[in-house]
Amino acid sequence: MSSFVKLLVASLKEFGRDRTTLSFTIILPLLLVAFFGLALNGGSQKLTIGISKLGWTTPPMATFSLQETMLADVAGLQQNQNVHTESGSPSTEMARLRDGTVDAVLAYSPGHIRLYFDKSNGATSLAIQSLDRSLTTGIGSPNRATPPIVLDPVRGLANSRLDFVIPGILATAIMWLGIFAAIPLVQQREQQILRRFAVTPVPRSRVVLAQVASRLAVGLAQAVVILAAARLVFGVPIGARFGSGIGSLVLVAALVLLGALAFVSIGYAVAALSATQSSAHAWAQILTMPMLVLAGVFFPVSLMPAVLQPVVAVLPLTYLADALRQVTMNGQYFAPFGVDLAVLAAWIVGALAVSVRFFRWS
Amino acid sequence: MPAIEVRDLRRRRGDVEAVRGISFTVETGEIFGLLGPNGAGKTSTIEVLEGLDRHDHGTVRVLGQEMPTGAASVKERIGVQLQTTGLPRYLTVAETIALFASFYRQAPADPDHLIARLGLTGLKRRMNSRLSGGERQRVALALALVNDPEILFLDEPSVGLDPHARRELWAIIREWQSSGKTVFLTTHDMHEAESLCDRVAILDHGQIVAEGPVPALIASADAEHAIWVEADGVALGDGFETDVMAVSRVLRDGDGVLIYSTDAMATMASLLELRGRGALSFASFQLRIASLEDVFLRSTGRMIDS
Numbered sequence: 001m002s003s004f005v006k007l008l009v010a011s012l013k014e015f016g017r018d019r020t021t022l023s024f025t026i027i028l029p030l031l032l033v034a035f036f037g038l039a040l041n042g043g044s045q046k047l048t049i050g051i052s053k054l055g056w057t058t059p060p061m062a063t064f065s066l067q068e069t070m071l072a073d074v075a076g077l078q079q080n081q082n083v084h085t086e087s088g089s090p091s092t093e094m095a096r097l098r099d100g101t102v103d104a105v106l107a108y109s110p111g112h113i114r115l116y117f118d119k120s121n122g123a124t125s126l127a128i129q130s131l132d133r134s135l136t137t138g139i140g141s142p143n144r145a146t147p148p149i150v151l152d153p154v155r156g157l158a159n160s161r162l163d164f165v166i167p168g169i170l171a172t173a174i175m176w177l178g179i180f181a182a183i184p185l186v187q188q189r190e191q192q193i194l195r196r197f198a199v200t201p202v203p204r205s206r207v208v209l210a211q212v213a214s215r216l217a218v219g220l221a222q223a224v225v226i227l228a229a230a231r232l233v234f235g236v237p238i239g240a241r242f243g244s245g246i247g248s249l250v251l252v253a254a255l256v257l258l259g260a261l262a263f264v265s266i267g268y269a270v271a272a273l274s275a276t277q278s279s280a281h282a283w284a285q286i287l288t289m290p291m292l293v294l295a296g297v298f299f300p301v302s303l304m305p306a307v308l309q310p311v312v313a314v315l316p317l318t319y320l321a322d323a324l325r326q327v328t329m330n331g332q333y334f335a336p337f338g339v340d341l342a343v344l345a346a347w348i349v350g351a352l353a354v355s356v357r358f359f360r361w362s
Numbered sequence: 363m364p365a366i367e368v369r370d371l372r373r374r375r376g377d378v379e380a381v382r383g384i385s386f387t388v389e390t391g392e393i394f395g396l397l398g399p400n401g402a403g404k405t406s407t408i409e410v411l412e413g414l415d416r417h418d419h420g421t422v423r424v425l426g427q428e429m430p431t432g433a434a435s436v437k438e439r440i441g442v443q444l445q446t447t448g449l450p451r452y453l454t455v456a457e458t459i460a461l462f463a464s465f466y467r468q469a470p471a472d473p474d475h476l477i478a479r480l481g482l483t484g485l486k487r488r489m490n491s492r493l494s495g496g497e498r499q500r501v502a503l504a505l506a507l508v509n510d511p512e513i514l515f516l517d518e519p520s521v522g523l524d525p526h527a528r529r530e531l532w533a534i535i536r537e538w539q540s541s542g543k544t545v546f547l548t549t550h551d552m553h554e555a556e557s558l559c560d561r562v563a564i565l566d567h568g569q570i571v572a573e574g575p576v577p578a579l580i581a582s583a584d585a586e587h588a589i590w591v592e593a594d595g596v597a598l599g600d601g602f603e604t605d606v607m608a609v610s611r612v613l614r615d616g617d618g619v620l621i622y623s624t625d626a627m628a629t630m631a632s633l634l635e636l637r638g639r640g641a642l643s644f645a646s647f648q649l650r651i652a653s654l655e656d657v658f659l660r661s662t663g664r665m666i667d668s
Contacts (some may be wrong), residue, residue, distance in 0.1 A: 006464040010453055017452035051638070191448025199412050199442040201434060202465040351456075 003202055007210030014184070015218060025218060029173035029226050037234040040161040131223065134283060166230040167324035168297030173222045174256060175291060175317050177286045178263020181215050182270035186280040195362045204361070212264055219251060219260030227252070238328050244349050259320040262344045265351035266316070272359035291317040303333055319343040363426050365390045365513050365544040366411060373418035374404045380406040382568035383420070391533070393545040395559035396450050397654065403568040404548035405445065408517050411546065412442050425512060438467055441511030445518045447502040449490035456486040459504055466509040473508065480504045480534065496527030503534065514538065516547040520554055553655045564658055571661035576654065584654040586610055587626035587649060591633070593617045594645035602642060607632040615665055
């Protein structure tokens with residue numbers, strides 16, 4: 001067993017000392033977190049909405065018929081801790097919207113409500129439009145006793161682009177980690193290091209298991225670094241559907257291990273099918289690049305044209321990103337959680353079958 | 363019990379029979395060399411002995427164990443240096459040696475002793491990727507010796523080494539043998555076989571064409587003297603030797619001709635006499651001291667590197 005530990009430690013050392021792999025697996029994902037965090041987080045996460053009870057002077061962006069109960073909804077809005085409200089005259093509030101002090105102005109009177117917001121501000125614009133949707137939904141249902149305006153999704157949306165992207169970045173990092181595991185393996189074969197192992201009593205399975213274990217350990221480290229950065233720097237929460245407790249962390253860890261196993265298997269299949277390091281490199285690029293675009297890591301796959309949907313639906317990255325999102329954020333998911341797990345498991349089985357069938361030791 | 367026993371070993375590589383029924387025995391404590399040109403079947407043979415490959419036919423015993431069934435236990439007791447020596451790039455010398463030491467049930471008492479013996483003490487903390495060719499070779503040798511093996515296998519050990527590094531390597535191998543261990547090596551280098559090996563088997567086209575202790579083999583070749591005749595620009599025509607005395611055989615190689623003679627004095631005298639009266643034209647000749655090269659020539663009719 002001590003040879004397993006030695007192989008594992010050696011593999012981790014080789015990983016840590018190779019700047020190329022290190023930058024691909026840790027530094028690049030962290031840069032992505034930083035880029036997206038700065039681009040999407042855009043300052044305050046709190047919406048500031050100016051509320052005015054009087055009339056208005058500029059043309060409205062949206063007009064609603066306001067029923068009596070809507071007044072209570074607006075009162076609910078005032079109570080939401082993620083929305084800061086203030087009251088003032090229409091002219092003051094509109095001036096404050098123009099200079100950016102408030103994100104939107106909600107002007108209502110019995111029978112009508114108008115919502116003004118700055119279209120050029122992408123992040124708040126998205127949030128306000130969703131607020132607008134939730135207001136419309138509330139109005140649409142005929143038998144509502146209490147106003148069902150749920151402000152949670154509004155808050156969620158304010159943060160949601162980043163909430164959405166972070167699990168995608170983590171999934172991408174795991175994909176790179178796993179598929180690029182092909183390169184050192186092919187290198188070890190080319191340089192006869194695998195053959196050198198084969199003339200010692202150490203079993204081949206132990207050599208492979210130690211390398212897989214080291215990749216899984218790095219996968220967990222990636223998750224810690226990426227999620228901690230997202231949490232500490234940009235306040236992205238971990239754990240939504242399953243709560244934010246230790247259970248969610250365990251679930252994230254389990255998913256990271258499953259995902260890393262799936263992509264390491266694919267990496268080994270690549271190594272099995274590649275005769276040289278450069279062909280392994282080419283295959284790794286050919287597999288990872290389209291997934292980066294098609295698997296919905298940076299934007300929802302629903303935005304993808306229908307013709308690409310069948311492709312999207314077979315990519316392992318789609319399911320790993322989706323499964324991680326189910327644990328870390330609220331919102332629309334691509335597939336049921338069980339389906340995510342099943343597809344990842346199927347990829348593991350398929351890729352391992354290819355590796356075992358085609359892998360050559362020398 | 364001999365260290366290695368091989369009887370009628372055959373190994374096919376695709377359509378070619380790389381090893382065509384060879385037999386030999388390596389005694390404990392000797393340095394045995396398998397000598398032959400590239401493609402003679404040396405590597406195919408050594409791979410079967412090391413347990414890297416299985417043979418198609420014949421009996422192979424290493425340390426009394428039938429191969430390949432006994433490979434697992436044999437691997438505990440042998441040390442191997444492959445022809446190409448790849449070392450993990452991002453490990454230090456000491457880390458690499460410790461890693462390989464962990465593969466064996468009987469760990470070496472003191473890897474530092476081995477490191478010192480191979481002159482690697484100053485390189486312990488150096489990355490493998492920063493080693494010179496000779497240093498890599500010594501690390502590879504350290505890995506092969508890390509389990510204090512009973513047999514050391516070396517496949518073309520001095521390929522790519524400068525003369526200094528090569529002499530260093532030979533010294534280490536000899537010192538190691540002096541503790542009663544067995545060495546099995548392959549080489550296409552006559553000089554290496556002559557200076558290092560106690561006994562050699564000459565392999566050509568998958569068959570052993572000569573085998574025995576190095577001095578005895580050379581002595582057998584020495585029964586005939588070899589005289590190398592260098593042409594002076596005009597190639598020596600076929601049948602030029604008909605008037606030369608005491609010629610037993612003639613071998614052509616490049617610009618020259620190697621004449622085997624039963625009486626060197628008579629042959630040289632008649633060469634000079636024929637040249638003197640203009641019957642024969644050549645630049646020079648020299649009497650060759652017999653070497654394994656001559657053994658190979660006699661057995662195969664070719665020079666080893668041609």
